[in-house]
Amino acid sequence: xxxxxxxxxxxxxxxxxxxxxxxxxxxxxxxxxxxxxxxxxxxxxxxxxxxxxxxxxxxxxxxxxxxxxxxxxxxxxxxxxxxxxxxxxxxxxxxxxxxxxxxxxxxxxxxxxxxxxxxxxxxxxxxxxxxxxxxxxxxxxxxxxxxxxxxxxxxxxxxxxxxxxxxxxxxxxxxxxxxxxxxxxxxxxxxxxx
Amino acid sequence: xxxxxxxxxxxxxxxxxxxxxxxxxxxxxxxxxxxxxxxxxxxxxxxxxxxxxxxxxxxxxxxxxxxxxxxxxxxxxxxxxxxxxxxxxxxxxxxxxxxxxxxxxxxxxxxxxxxxxxxxxxxxxxxxxxxxxxxxxxxxxxxxxxxxxxxxxxxxxxxxxxxxxxxxxxxxxxxxxxxxxxxxxxxxxxxxxxxxxxxxxxxxxxxxxxxxxxxxxxxxxxxxxxxxxxxxxxxxxxxxxxxxxxxxxxxxxxxxxxxxxxxxxxxxxxxxxxxxxxxxxxxxxxxxxxxxxxxxxxxxxxxxxxxxxxxxxxxxxxxxxxxxxxxxxxxxxxxxxxxxxxxxxxxxxxxxxxxxxxxxxxxxxxxxxxxxxxxxxxxxxxxxxxxxxxxxxxxxxxxxxxxxxxxxxxxxxxxxxxxxxxxxxx
Ligand SMILES: Cc1ncc(COP(=O)(O)O)c(C=O)c1O
Numbered sequence: 001x002x003x004x005x006x007x008x009x010x011x012x013x014x015x016x017x018x019x020x021x022x023x024x025x026x027x028x029x030x031x032x033x034x035x036x037x038x039x040x041x042x043x044x045x046x047x048x049x050x051x052x053x054x055x056x057x058x059x060x061x062x063x064x065x066x067x068x069x070x071x072x073x074x075x076x077x078x079x080x081x082x083x084x085x086x087x088x089x090x091x092x093x094x095x096x097x098x099x100x101x102x103x104x105x106x107x108x109x110x111x112x113x114x115x116x117x118x119x120x121x122x123x124x125x126x127x128x129x130x131x132x133x134x135x136x137x138x139x140x141x142x143x144x145x146x147x148x149x150x151x152x153x154x155x156x157x158x159x160x161x162x163x164x165x166x167x168x169x170x171x172x173x174x175x176x177x178x179x180x181x182x183x184x185x186x187x188x189x190x191x192x193x194x
Numbered sequence: 195x196x197x198x199x200x201x202x203x204x205x206x207x208x209x210x211x212x213x214x215x216x217x218x219x220x221x222x223x224x225x226x227x228x229x230x231x232x233x234x235x236x237x238x239x240x241x242x243x244x245x246x247x248x249x250x251x252x253x254x255x256x257x258x259x260x261x262x263x264x265x266x267x268x269x270x271x272x273x274x275x276x277x278x279x280x281x282x283x284x285x286x287x288x289x290x291x292x293x294x295x296x297x298x299x300x301x302x303x304x305x306x307x308x309x310x311x312x313x314x315x316x317x318x319x320x321x322x323x324x325x326x327x328x329x330x331x332x333x334x335x336x337x338x339x340x341x342x343x344x345x346x347x348x349x350x351x352x353x354x355x356x357x358x359x360x361x362x363x364x365x366x367x368x369x370x371x372x373x374x375x376x377x378x379x380x381x382x383x384x385x386x387x388x389x390x391x392x393x394x395x396x397x398x399x400x401x402x403x404x405x406x407x408x409x410x411x412x413x414x415x416x417x418x419x420x421x422x423x424x425x426x427x428x429x430x431x432x433x434x435x436x437x438x439x440x441x442x443x444x445x446x447x448x449x450x451x452x453x454x455x456x457x458x459x460x461x462x463x464x465x466x467x468x469x470x471x472x473x474x475x476x477x478x479x480x481x482x483x484x485x486x487x488x489x490x491x492x493x494x495x496x497x498x499x500x501x502x503x504x505x506x507x508x509x510x511x512x513x514x515x516x517x518x519x520x521x522x523x524x525x526x527x528x529x530x531x532x533x534x535x536x537x538x539x540x541x542x543x544x545x546x547x548x549x550x551x552x553x554x555x556x557x558x559x560x561x562x563x564x565x566x567x568x569x570x571x572x573x574x575x576x577x578x579x580x581x582x583x584x585x586x587x588x589x590x591x592x593x594x595x596x597x598x599x600x601x602x603x604x605x606x607x608x609x610x611x612x613x614x615x616x617x618x619x620x
Pocket of ligand 1: 308414
C-alpha cells in the first residue's frame with residue numbers, strides 16, 4: 001500500500017463500507033478538529049463512539065465516552081485516531097485485541113506511523129494515514145466544493161439533494177386561498193355555460 | 195469511476211460543475227443572492243463556526259463562485275482556490291495572511307505596473323516592505339533575503355515585457371529561505387504554464403485577462419498549492435495560531451493542505467470584503483471553457499505578428515520569448531512549450547513619437563489598458579500603465595519610452611498584420 005497517495009477508490013470503498021467509527025481522542029471542546037469531524041460524521045449517518053479516558057461519564061452529542069477501545073463492548077468497523085504520531089502504536093495494539101477485528105485503522109491529518117500501519121495491515125486491516133475522514137467525505141461527495149476545494153472529481157450526473165434542508169416539503173404557506181386564477185376562471189366558465 | 199486523471203480541456207469544461215441538484219440545470223446557474231437560509235439554529239452555528247461546509251453570505255462565498263474556484267484549482271493542480279473581486283484584491287488578501295507590519299516580501303522587478311504601485315505605496319501604508327530583485331539574476335533574490343522575509347512574488351510571464359521567469363530557480367531560493375513562492379500566472383494561464391509543477395506554493399491570477407478572456411469582467415483568484423507547512427515555525431500566525439475570531443481554531447491543524455485558501459476566505463475576504471459578483475464568476479467560468487482553444491489561437495497569432503514585426507524596417511526590436519533568437523527563448527521552451535503567450539513588446543526606430551503615432555493609426559487594435567481579450571489590444575506603457583514609475587524603474591520593468599505593448603487577439607492574423615502594416619506606413 002502506498003501511504004503517500006491514496007486512490008479515490010480506496011478511500012471511497014472505506015467510507016462506503018464502514019458503519020461504526022470509534023474516534024480515539026475525541027474532544028468535547030467544540031473548536032477542536034476532532035469535534036468537527038465527530039459531528040460531521042455523525043450527521044452523515046455513521047454510528048460514532050467517542051473514546052477518551054479523560055471524559056468518561058460525559059457524552060459527546062449524545063454518545064457516551066468510553067475510556068478505551070476495549071470498553072466499547074460491541075463490534076466496530078473503523079478506528080479513527082486523533083492522536084499525534086508518537087501515540088499511535090499503543091492504540092493500534094489495542095485495536096488488534098478487539099474481537100472481531102475492526103476493518104480499518106484511520107490516522108488523522110498530520111498523524112503517521114508506518115510501523116503501526118504495517119502491523120495493522122499484516123493483520124488484514126486497511127490503513128489510511130495523514131487524512132481527515134470529514135475532508136475526504138466532503139471531497140468525494142463534492143460537498144466540500146462549496147469551500148472552493150478541488151474535489152478532484154467530475155460528474156455529468158445530477159447529484160442528490162445535498163442536505164435535508166433542501167428537500168421539498170409540503171410545509172409551505174398557501175397564498176390567495178390556495179386556488180389558482182385559472183381554476184377560478186374554469187369554475188366560472190362552467191357555471192356560465194350551465 | 196476509476197482514478198483516471200482527465201485532461202486539461204476536459205477539466206476546463208467540467209471541473210467544479212455538475213448539473214444543479216435542485217433543477218437539473220446543466221450550465222452553472224448564477225446564484226444572484228446575498229444570503230442563504232439555514233436549516234436550523236445548529237446548522238447556522240456550525241457554518242459560522244467553520245464546522246460544516248456550506249453557504250452563508252455571498253461576501254464569504256457563493257455557489258457560482260465556488261464552481262469557478264474549483265475549476266481554476268483543478269486547472270492549476272492546487273488543493274483549493276478563492277475567487278475575489280480583482281487580481282489586485284487577490285494580492286492584498288494573500289499578503290494579509292502572511293505579513294505583519296515590519297515584514298518584508300521580495301518581488302521581481304518585472305511586474306505589472308499596477309502591482310509595482312500596490313506594493314510600493316499601498317503596502318507601505320500597511321507597514322509591509324518590498325525588496326526588489328531582478329528575475330534575470332537569481333542571486334539578487336538570494337541577496338534580498340533577511341530575517342523579516344515572508345514571501346517571494348514573481349510573474350510567470352511578465353507584463354508588459356513578455357519575458358519568462360525561471361520559476362524553479364526562484365522556488366529553490368524560497369525553499370532555502372523557508373518562505374512560500376507566490377506566482378502571478380495571469381499572462382500564461384495554466385494552459386501554458388502550471389507554476390505549482392515548478393515549485394510555486396501559491397498562484398494568483400487576474401481573471402480579468404485570458405482566463406475570463408472576453409474583456410467583460412474583472413475578477414481575481416488565489417490558488418493554494420497545499421505544499422507549504424505554515425506551522426513549521428511561528429512565522430505565519432494567521433495559519434498556525436488559535437484564531438480569536440473563530441474561538442481558537444487553528445486553521446492549518448483543522449484544514450490541512452488547503453488551510454491557506456480557507457484563511458484567505460474566512461480571515462481575508464470576510465474582513466476585507468472584496469467579493470466577486472456571482473454574475474462575473476459566471477462570465478469568467480464560461481470563458482474558461484474555451485481557454486485551451488483561445489490560448490492556442492492567441493499564441494499562434496502572437497508568433498505570426500512578432501515574426502512579421504521583426505522583419506519590418508521601421509521596427510528596432512521585438513521582445514517575444516516565442517521567437518527563436520529571443521533572450522528568453524530557452525526559458526520559453528522549458529516552461530511554456532505550447533506557446534509563449536500573446537502579450538509582448540516591441541520598439542520602433544522612431545522612438546517615443548513613432549510609438550504614439552502607431553497607436554493612433556491602428557484601426558483594428560483597440561487602444562486600451564488591458565490584456566487578454568479576444569480582441570487585439572495595443573498600449574504605450576510608458577505613458578499609461580507604467581506612467582507612475584520613474585524612468586529607471588520603467589526601463590527595468592521593460593516599459594521604456596520607445597516600447598509599444600501588444601496583446602494579440604484571436605482574429606484572423608492576416609487582418610492584424612494588415613492593420614499594423616497600414617499603421618506603420620501611414
Ligand atoms: C499580471 C497582472 N497581474 C495583476 C493584474 C491586476 O489585475 P486586476 O486588474 O484584475 O486587479 C494585472 C492587470 O493588468 C496584470 O496584468
